[in-house]
Amino acid sequence: MGREPVLYVSGWTALVVTAFLEVFLIMNGIVRNTLAFTISIAMIQSTIIAYIYQHLKYEESSVKMLPLTSFLMLLVLVSAAITSVLACTPYLG
Amino acid sequence: MGVLEWVKRWVTTTNHKDIGILYMVTSIYFFLVAGVLALVFRTQLAFPEEEILTGSEFNQAVTIHGLLMLLWFMSPFEIGLANYIMPLQIGARDLAFPRLNALSYWLYLASGLLLVAGFFVPGGAADMGWTLYAPQNVLLTGKGTVLAAVAIILLTASVTVGTVNMVVTIARMRAPGMTWSRVPMFTWGVLFSVLMMWLAFPPLAVGAAALLLDKLLGTAFLTSVEGGALLWDHLFWFFGHPEVYVLLLPALGAMADIVSVFARRQLYARRFLLIALFAATALSYLVWMHHMFITGTSLNVRKIFSVTTALISIPFEMATLALIMTLYKGRIVYRAPLLYTIAAIFFFILGGSTGVFQAAIILDRAFRGTYWVVAHFRYIMVGAVTLGLLAALYYWWPKITGRLYNERLAKIQLILLFIGINLLYLPQFLLIDMPRRYYTYPAEWKLLNQVSTLGSYIVGLGFLLGAYILYKSLRHGEKAPPNPWNAWGIEWTTPSPPPRHNYEGQPVVRSDGRIEYVSEASLAGSGVHIPDGGHSYTFHEHWSGNPALIGLALFITGLGIALSKALMLAGLALLIVAVARWVRDDYYSKFHEEEPGYMETWPFTGIDKNRLGMWVFVTSEMFLFGSLISVALFIMSRSLAWTPGYIHHDPYLGLLNTIILFSGTLFYSLGYYTYKNGARIKPLMLLMGTFFTGLLFLFIKSIEWTRLIAEGYTLSSGLQAQLYYVLTGVHAAHVLIGIIATLYLIFKMALDKNVSLTTLIMLGIYWGIVEIVWTILFPLFYLI
Known part of the structure; x- marks a missing residue:
């Protein structure tokens, strides 16, 4: 093998x-x-x-950047969306 | 050419110039509809207590006006221009995927018609403003909102396909010598713009899908008291703010090219300008929450977004300075395109500087929802973007049509527009105390509104004159030489209009900037195939009616979703036929084309265009799923009623399904490996393994769903259940697509048709995304 x-x-x-x-x-x-x-x-x-x-x-680094960028932007969206209302979050609080 | 032949030619074309013209003509049609709506509601606002339109009709008019202008006029007009001009600028013969390009257009047309069709359905068109705020979008309106949601989803599909095409074309199809430092500014603008579309549109599509589900299936994603409205805000504005720059950057790029040509000097600080635009592209994703300052978001988050919003003005100040400094000490030639550009810069400064105030939380609270915001935004969108696009149109019109136009009339048009725009929007800054979207008002605001309405008529007159100028040019215009402006750039070295294949020979940019034409054979070395009896270029014209058929099928399906199940089923049946015809063409490799090995491809040298396209597509798809998951996490973080997943679902059954899915990919990978090493039977067997594990996954899922529904855990069991069904349902649909794709490749391989390694890798990329998404969905619904 x-x-x-x-x-x-x-x-x-x-x-x-x-x-x-x-x-x-x-x-x-x-x-x-x-x-x-x-x-x-x-x-x-x-x-x-x-x-x-x-x-x-x-793949070369430039291709690796594509999913990485998408992932980082996703992190921004998710974390900002959740933390924007964290003050009134019963479950995660 | 007979009428039928003419129709067939335009319906089946995939040539980038034809598609560009189709995009531009269609976007101008939507511009006319939106413009007429604007004139109607401005007429209503000319007099206090006026009732030409009822409140609902007024709301429908402003909503569809806004949506059409932003999403179905400006952006598609730019895409049309980019379609026509960008390949010419970089020395390519077409876009990377001509048939997908046609699909992109027909999806766009179908989506726009669906939106406008809202006026003719019960309850009328969407009527809650172009931002479609929740929960009004779910609670207050009729079928028109359903059509609007479907239209947005289709438009997102069109944009995604278009983005893949543009990115791959610019990345891998530049003429020899067309290094990144020589790429024209318009092409750069297009690239930045599509890079923003790449990740900005998926959240919008998710929002529209949530809206659709709330309207049709009674889910409560956007109406829930646990943050439904805020959820829409996040999804909409994560798209909405980058969208402003999506519209601005191609116009700005064209303006930079124009300024440089008519000032007869190189663009000032071009490198810094590019850095600034890149920074603006990145920052555009980090400012959306300034649209939510008056919602109940945390103060600390608001502070961060206040800073990022203020920061994003810096790159645009640099851009403005670069344009002005290029004109400074230039040998300026005052032709129509430059004059339009100067006017656009003026309006950009006015619109931009009045927007900086919105970065301050306290001022934003005061301005929000008033005519101040309307005026600021229109100065950018109408003053800067639309005039910038007119500049671009007048600049490239001789190239596109092969005709010159009456410049004197074009200058008169500019004067009309300049006066009209200022009369229309300056009074709106003074109407700071008048809330926007009021369909009628008391007498105290009369004068300013009347001046504004007068301005709108003058603007309308200006555009009418523009239509006359272009019509006259087409009918009686003097023939245009290849380079009427003494400009530099590859597009000016070919005849006006360019031939179907763009260039005789392959343009090459030499190190001193000269553009030369050489035969492809001399670039490719020996063994290059030169068709058509010794031409110095390779060009294959493709024709296909399938993209239009898919567009038609989705239009009928969309109408059916809002109006009738039978119509929807008819549309879906037609869609299956259209997709089958598309796949049949692929099976016979009808559109297969080798990439020439001599184009500029850095930094994507080690990857072919299909694989690169797949990666761009899949990362956008990943963002779509990511947005769905962010919806789940958002709701989960707000929900008082979220219960651990294992109460409803069997975690061990979920684990079994997880392992089955992982095993499918293992089979695929081993199949790929054996195929790469020349085996033919083993890969078939292994891919069959992938196929059957996919089926098994769906079978187990169906058992789970059946059991849950029998136990009463349905869509009416609350947000947690709704999220489960929607997310796992969308995922299951992706598994099904993977199964079909795998089966197709198995057949192709079994029948000894050529299946490239790239195709197999693309299948692996797809299955990978399906798995990655499951690694999050499984714990989210079964364990937490």
Whole structure:
């Protein structure tokens, strides 16, 4: 087996393990801030998917900038939208 | 050419110049509709207590006027101009994806007609102002708002496709020697503009979709007391403020080109100007909340946005200075395009300086909703952008039509517009105490309103004269030489109007700035195929009726959504036929075209145009999903009734589906690897694995949905349930599209048709997005 298939299988293993871990930790009440935790896990999984399965690993930096820009702008939209009303937030408060 | 042939030619064309003309003509049609509406409501406002229009009719008129002017006139006119001029400026023969370009146009036309159709449906057109504020957009209005929401979603699709095309064309199809430092300012303006559209439109589409769902299915995204109105504000203004610069930058780019040509000198501080415009592009995403200063947002957030709003004026001050300094000490030739540009700069200064006040929270509270804001915005949109676009039109008109026009009349038109615009909008600054969108008013505001209305008539007269000038030019205008302005730039080196293939030979920009034509063979080396008996260029004309058919199908579907289920189903059936015809063309590689290897492509040298296009598209799609997820997080953060997901959903079933989805991508990747290494059966089997895992995912999802609905967890179970069904539903639709695409490639490979590695990589990029979105949706709905 060449290096690429190993990478693909390793990536898949990492995705599955993190998914199991996420469910196990949350369902057993081990994680305190579930939102922050799940977003962190989602970011790790997204990076693996983009890097390995979307072949971003093999693209030049200018192409890598496209999803990165989109992600950063999304972060701005989400964080500004949520924090703009944080003062009256019962759930996240 | 007979009438039928003429119609067929325009319906099936994919040539960038034809599409450009279609865009411009259509946008002028929408401009006329919007202009007539403006004259009608200005007539109403000429006298106090006037009742020509009822309150509802007045509201419909101002709403559709605003939407048409911004979204269906200005921006599409620029896209039309960009379609025609940009490839000529950079030395390309067409846009990167001609058929998608045609699709973009037909979606735009369908969307605009749907919006205007609102006047003819029960309840009339959308009537809550062009900002379509919630919850009025859901609660107060009829079918016209449904049509407006569908129109916005279709327009977003058109814009997204257009953005992909423009970005890829500018990035990868520049003539040899056309490095970034030599790219004309108009093309730069277009690039900055589409980069803003790229991420600004998806949140608007999400807002429009929420509006549609609230109207049709009774969800409460925008009517919820837990922040529905604020949610709309966020989604709308995240689009709305960049949209101002989306409109401004192409006009500013054209003005920069014009100033440089007619001042007979290089653009002053061009590099700094580009840096400024880049900064403005980035900052444009960080100012939207100044439109929400009077909502209940936190004071600290308001302070941050107050600073960013003040900051964004700096790049535009630099731009204005660069234009003025270019004129300073220039050998100015006072031709019509330059005079229009100078007028536009004047109006830009007036409109811009009156806008800076809005950055101050306290002043914004005072000005919000008054005619001051109306005047400030119109000085920018009508004074700067529209006059800038007129300058551009008069500048490139001889190139587009091959005819000169009567400059004396064009100058008279400018005088009329200059007087008219000032009479129309200056009094509105003084009407600071009159709230906007009042359909009638007491006598104290009479004089200023009358002056304003007089100004609107003069502006109308100015545009009528403009129509006459262009008509006369087309019918009797003197033939234009290739370069009537003694301008530099590739577009001026080809005949007016340019031939279908743009250039004889391939233009090349030499290091000293000279433009030369060489044969493609000499650039590509030996082995280049030169068709048509030895021409020095390669050009394939494509014709396809499928883009128009898709546009028609979506128009009928859109009407059906508002009016009748049968009509909607008919539209969807037609859509399936149109898409099948499109795919059939792909199957036979009818539009496949190799990229020449000698064009300027930095910094995207290691990627072909299809893959780059896919990345631009997918990142926009990612933003669409991101906006949906931000809606969920926003509602979740405000909701008092949000319960942990595992109460409603089985987390272990969700986990199983997650692993199934991950496995599908593993199969795909291994399939790609084996195909790359020459295997033919293994990749087929592995892609079948992707296909079946996708089906399995949907099967499990359908079991979940059926069980939940049987348990009474439906759309009427509150916002959390509504979010679940909408987000997982949209995701499932994407899975279904992935399944169909995978099946298509399996068939193509099985039948020994050529499937490139790029096509397979593109499939992987698509499946990747489907998975990434699921990594967020799964915990959001099953675990938190």
